[in-house]
Structure formats: structure tokens, C-alpha cells
Amino acid sequence: MKYKFNIWVEPDSEDIIFRNIDVVEAGISFIFWENYELDINRMPEEVLRRTEFNERNQLDISSLIKLFRSSVKPESNIIDIIFLSKDIYYKDKDYIFAATHIPSKTIVISLYRLSKTYDLKGFIDENTLRTRVFKxxxxxxxxxxxxxxCSDEKCVMSFSPNLRALDEKLPFFCRVCVDKLKDMGYKVFTSDEGII
Ligand SMILES: [Zn+2]
Ligand SMILES: [Zn+2]
Structure with missing residues (x-):
């Protein structure tokens, strides 16, 4: 089965994603190889219009996904990846970098913190941004x-509570996670394996 990835951008995330679409594709093909198609779309206006912010100017990710899904119905072989420029949070967490709603195959990634320095006062270089987006x-x-x-803090599946932890982990799955993916039928490599 060929997977279809729909990438969704809103006006303020558009430039970064258009410029770095190769990184988005590199992440997808790391797991799905050539077995996918990719499209880029603009976030539906009504979703952006109806989105509400909290007092810290952050988006509640569950309500955003609900709004998105009332506008774009999930389809069985389509994975939607939404790139936002706004900061996001979930439940009692102060902020999150990204989230996945498994039943509707919706991934949301916020570029707000990913594009910034640790103190959030400046912007980081494009290569660091690309590595963070890839991870x-x-x-x-x-x-x-x-x-x-994952409990292996170098593994890309480890939880990153802050940007420093995100930068310190590797852009790879550890051996344990690779084996789990292999059991599911995905051919993925870990950092110490060459791809020949
Ligand atoms: Zn996670
Ligand atoms: Zn792992």
C-alpha cells in the first residue's frame, strides 16, 4: 500500500516549509522509503479563523486537531502533517514541540520553539532548524x-522536555526501537549501521 502524506502549512509557516521540504521528505523516507506520495496544502481558512489562543498566546492542540478534522476528514491511507508557526500546548504541559493523534493519523509540529535559541530570544541557524524538524x-x-x-536518551523516541534535550538526542532510532519497527515490517537503520 502506498501512503499519502498531506503537508499542511499556514501563512507564517509556509516559507520555512517550502525552503526545507527536502528535510520533511527525508524524515518520511527514512521509514517509508519510496512508498509514499506527498502533497503540500494550505491550512483551511476556517480552521485558522476558529482557532483560539490561551493567555500565553498558545494553541490547545486537541481543539486544533478537532477543528482540522471537522474540515478535513481522515482517510485510511492518508497521513496529515500540519506545520504551525504558533506555540502549542497539551493539557497541563506548558508547551510541546509536536503531537500525534493516532486515530485520525494527524501529526502537528510547531516551528515556534524549533526555530529559536534556548532562551527563545533569537533564531537559530537553518541547519539546526533542519535537524530539529527532522528529529x-x-x-x-x-x-x-x-x-x-524510549528510555535511551540518545534515541529519537526519547521524550525531549526542552530544546537542549532535543538537540542532544540523535536523529536515529535506537536498536530497541529499530527492532520494534522491523517487527512491524518497516526497514529502518540505527546510527551504527551503514546503508549500502
Ligand atoms: Zn513523544
Ligand atoms: Zn529507542
Missing amino acids: EILHELGHLLGLDH
């Missing part, structure tokens, strides 16, 4: 396929 894509795709957080 977030692997991590969320891992969740989508059923992987939980």
Missing part, C-alpha cells in the same frame, strides 16, 4: 506507528 518528524512518525517514548 520531530521521526519521533512523531514513530508514535504514529505505535512506538512509545
Whole structure:
């Protein structure tokens, strides 16, 4: 079965994603190889219009996904990845970088913190941004396929409570996570394996 990835951008995340679409594709093909198609779409206006912010100017990710799904119905072989420029949170967490709603195959990645320095006062260089986006894509795709957080802090499936932890983990799955993906039928490599 060929998977279809729909990438959704809103006006303020558009430039970054258009410029770095190769990184998005690299993350997807790391797991799905050539077995996918990809489209880029604009976030539906009504979703953006109806989205509400909290007092810290953050989006509640559950309500955003609900709004998105009332506008774009999930389809069985389609995985939707939404890139937002706004900061996001979930339940009692102050903020999150990304989230995955498994039943509707929806991944949301916020570029708000990913594009910033640790103190959030400045912007980081494009290469660091690209690496962070790549790690977030692997991590969320891992969740989508059923992987939980990993206790190996170098593994891309480890939970990153802050940007420093995100930068310190590797853009790879550890051996344990690779084996789980292999059991599900996905051919994925870990950092110490060459791809020949
Ligand atoms: Zn996670
Ligand atoms: Zn792992």
C-alpha cells in the first residue's frame, strides 16, 4: 500500500516549509522509503479563523486537531502533517514541540520553539532548524506507528522536555526501537549501521 502524506502549512509557516521540504521528505523516507506520495496544502481558512489562543498566546492542540478534522476528514491511507508557526500546548504541559493523534493519523509540529535559541530570544541557524524538524518528524512518525517514548536518551523516541534535550538526542532510532519497527515490517537503520 502506498501512503499519502498531506503537508499542511499556514501563512507564517509556509516559507520555512517550502525552503526545507527536502528535510520533511527525508524524515518520511527514512521509514517509508519510496512508498509514499506527498502533497503540500494550505491550512483551511476556517480552521485558522476558529482557532483560539490561551493567555500565553498558545494553541490547545486537541481543539486544533478537532477543528482540522471537522474540515478535513481522515482517510485510511492518508497521513496529515500540519506545520504551525504558533506555540502549542497539551493539557497541563506548558508547551510541546509536536503531537500525534493516532486515530485520525494527524501529526502537528510547531516551528515556534524549533526555530529559536534556548532562551527563545533569537533564531537559530537553518541547519539546526533542519535537524530539529527532522528529529520531530521521526519521533512523531514513530508514535504514529505505535512506538512509545524510549528510555535511551540518545534515541529519537526519547521524550525531549526542552530544546537542549532535543538537540542532544540523535536523529536515529535506537536498536530497541529499530527492532520494534522491523517487527512491524518497516526497514529502518540505527546510527551504527551503514546503508549500502
Ligand atoms: Zn513523544
Ligand atoms: Zn529507542
